[in-house]
Amino acid sequence: MPTTAQNTSFRDLLKLKSLETQKSFKETFPDAHQFLLGKGLELKNLRQYSAKLISAGALTGTLLLSPPTGATQLPIPLDIVQNIDNSNANVVPQEEFINTLKKLLPSEVRPLARDEEKRLEVVISDILRINSKATLEGEHLNTTYGYIGAEQHLKRYPGDILENHGPYYKEGIAPGLGAWGYFAKSKANLTANLEETEKWYSVAQTLYLPDWNSRQPYLRDWYKYRKLLIVNTVNGNAVVTALADSGPAVWTGKHFGGSPEVMEYLGGARYKKGAVLVFFVDDPENKIKLGPVVYNDLSGKDLIKI
Amino acid sequence: MTVLFYDKLVVLKGVDKKIEKLVQANDERQELWQMVEEIVHHKVLGCCLTHLPHEHHHQFLEMFHARPHDTKLLEYLDIKSKKDMKKIIKEEIKNLTKDLLLLDSHKV
Numbered sequence: 001m002p003t004t005a006q007n008t009s010f011r012d013l014l015k016l017k018s019l020e021t022q023k024s025f026k027e028t029f030p031d032a033h034q035f036l037l038g039k040g041l042e043l044k045n046l047r048q049y050s051a052k053l054i055s056a057g058a059l060t061g062t063l064l065l066s067p068p069t070g071a072t073q074l075p076i077p078l079d080i081v082q083n084i085d086n087s088n089a090n091v092v093p094q095e096e097f098i099n100t101l102k103k104l105l106p107s108e109v110r111p112l113a114r115d116e117e118k119r120l121e122v123v124i125s126d127i128l129r130i131n132s133k134a135t136l137e138g139e140h141l142n143t144t145y146g147y148i149g150a151e152q153h154l155k156r157y158p159g160d161i162l163e164n165h166g167p168y169y170k171e172g173i174a175p176g177l178g179a180w181g182y183f184a185k186s187k188a189n190l191t192a193n194l195e196e197t198e199k200w201y202s203v204a205q206t207l208y209l210p211d212w213n214s215r216q217p218y219l220r221d222w223y224k225y226r227k228l229l230i231v232n233t234v235n236g237n238a239v240v241t242a243l244a245d246s247g248p249a250v251w252t253g254k255h256f257g258g259s260p261e262v263m264e265y266l267g268g269a270r271y272k273k274g275a276v277l278v279f280f281v282d283d284p285e286n287k288i289k290l291g292p293v294v295y296n297d298l299s300g301k302d303l304i305k306i
Numbered sequence: 307m308t309v310l311f312y313d314k315l316v317v318l319k320g321v322d323k324k325i326e327k328l329v330q331a332n333d334e335r336q337e338l339w340q341m342v343e344e345i346v347h348h349k350v351l352g353c354c355l356t357h358l359p360h361e362h363h364h365q366f367l368e369m370f371h372a373r374p375h376d377t378k379l380l381e382y383l384d385i386k387s388k389k390d391m392k393k394i395i396k397e398e399i400k401n402l403t404k405d406l407l408l409l410d411s412h413k414v
Contacts, residue, residue, distance in 0.1 A: 010328050010410045011338060017409065018341045025348040029355050035367045043347040044340070050309050050374040110308065142309065176330035207336055208309070246332070249325075249339040250309075251346055253317035 047250065051142060051210035094296050097127045097236040101277075105233055109275045111143040120144075120277060124229065128238055128295045130288065132229045132279035139222060141278065142208055146255025148230065148276045149248060150263045156183040156198050157190055168260035170269075178245035179206070180224050200290040202228050202241035203257030204278065208250060227281035227288065230258065232266040232274055238293040239265050240281055265292050311370075311379040312350050315395045318342065318403045342406065346399070353398045357387045 022043075026033045036042070041049055091099075100123050104116065112120070117134035124132050134144045152174040153165040160182075162173040183198055184190040206212060206223050225242040232238070239262055248254045256278055263271050281288055308314060321342060329335045351370075358366055366386070369379060383391040 010324075011334075013409045014338060014341045014406070017405070018344050021345045021348045021352075025352050028352060029363075032351070032355055032363060032367055035364070036371070039371050041371060043351065044344045046347050046374060047309055047343065053373070054309065054375055175327065176332060176335060179332050207339075246336070247339075249322050249342065250313065251316045251318045251339075251342060252322050253314075 047208060048210055051208065055210055092296055093127050094236045097123070097295075098234075100127070101231075101233050101236065105145065105277075109145055109147060112145050117144055117279075121279065124231070124238075124277075124279065128229075128231075128293050130229055130238070130240070130293060131282040133282050134279055136280035136282060137222070139219075139280070141204055141206075143255055144278055145233075146276065146278070147253065147273055148256040148258050148263075148266070148278075149252065149254035150272045151201075151203055151245070151257040151259055153260060154178045154183070154198055154201060154244060156194065157185065157187050158182060159187070165260075168264060171260040171263075179247075180220075180244060183244075196290050197225055197242045197244060199259060199261050200239065200241045201244035201259045202230060202262060202278075203245040203247050204228065204243055205248070205250065205255060206243075206246045227283055227290070229277075229279045229281050229293070230256070230262065230266065231277040231279075233277055234274060235267065237266050238295070240288055240290050240293060242290055308375055308377065310374055311377050312395055314377075315392055316346055316350070316399050318346075318399065318406065321403060321406050324407060345402065345406075349398055349402055350395055353395055354383055354391065357389055357391065357394060358383060359386060362386045 025043075101120075104119050104123065106112075106116075112134070114134075121132060121134065124130055134140060150171055152171045153162065153168075154174055155177060156164075160173075162169055165173065178201070183194040204223075206219070209219065212219055223243055225244060228241050228243055230239050230241055239258075241258065241262055245257065248257055254273060256276060258266065266276070267274055322339075325335055325338045325342075329338060354366070355363060366379070366382065369376070369382065373379070380391055383389075
């Protein structure tokens with residue numbers, strides 16, 4: 001457990017380094033500093049500025065280039081059906097799913113275009129039987145195709161310890177709380193539902209959403225325990241999760257996080273990082289359970305291992 | 307497409323674990339993440355301008371201001387600087403990672 005002094009010391013030193021770096025930039029490149037200042041762009045807000053430009057550009061593009069229906073942005077149904085690789089009728093759904101993902105996904109992991117997302121929504125609905133959306137009620141994550149990393153268990157109530165989180169102990173329990181705090185006020189208040197929520201929790205970079213700060217507390221409430229479908233794009237394993245933390249930091253090279261249970265199901269005990277699709281689960285009546293999406297129906301046969 | 311043209315080059319291994327160990331409150335953790343990011347922005351942009359001949363600075367800044375996400379900026383930098391800017395930025399980030407990991411060790 002770190003002492004407050006250690007924490008303060010690191011924080012102060014980091015702040016100092018940040019100020020020194022800014023000062024050095026300003027002194028070494030005064031013209032660049034003045035240019036950016038003149039444009040009203042502070043480098044500390046660069047990510048938000050860029051995210052706003054991208055979303056405004058996407059919107060403007062849609063308004064200028066599309067007919068009133070906006071139909072040209074969306075793939076035609078036949079186009080989607082043709083993308084589903086069911087050439088061999090005997091192929092198991094998981095294999096069909098993996099082959100279809102290979103056809104639809106770009107070679108590099110990157111944010112997807114709207115039409116790419118629409119095609120995937122249809123494929124997921126058709127094969128996984130989960131109604132999922134890249135944009136739900138107007139909300140959209142900064143990316144729906146990115147890298148997921150392993151997270152620790154989260155403390156569900158004051159006094160919760162790792163030993164209560166079996167059988168996956170290896171990842172440990174996070175010293176801090178998730179973005180929405182404890183799941184319950186006390187152990188007595190921890191319902192089976194909340195237990196499942198922690199067990200199948202996920203992490204997304206809500207803090208980097210361009211309007212995260214300006215649309216509070218709405219967004220905070222909207223995203224709390226929001227159901228997210230996570231698909232391992234390599235092996236087709238899929239799991240319905242509940243969003244319970246914000247992160248990871250953008251400079252970790254990862255875009256999402258998964259609880260030890262989520263990661264175990266997606267890729268096995270050694271799975272620490274991998275490419276995934278993350279879509280909102282459209283479940284207004286709260287009928288879809290958290291946990292693995294079993295879509296093979298092979299009477300007990302294991303999922304394909306990666 | 308990324309949010310910033312250099313996002314894929316910026317991976318600070320171990321810094322998040324260090325912050326996680328030191329800071330428990332989510333808000334505080336995110337505040338430190340933000341400080342790291344501010345340093346990254348200044349370091350990377352400084353690195354780009356250092357290696358880019360001065361006569362191209364204005365054009366680069368105009369392009370950067372208009373499309374900070376555009377990875378074609380890296381191609382522009384490569385051409386105008388006649389250097390492998392991806393490699394240079396990665397090296398800068400590697401050095402920064404070392405600095406940050408040693409920040410409170412009294413060794414720097």
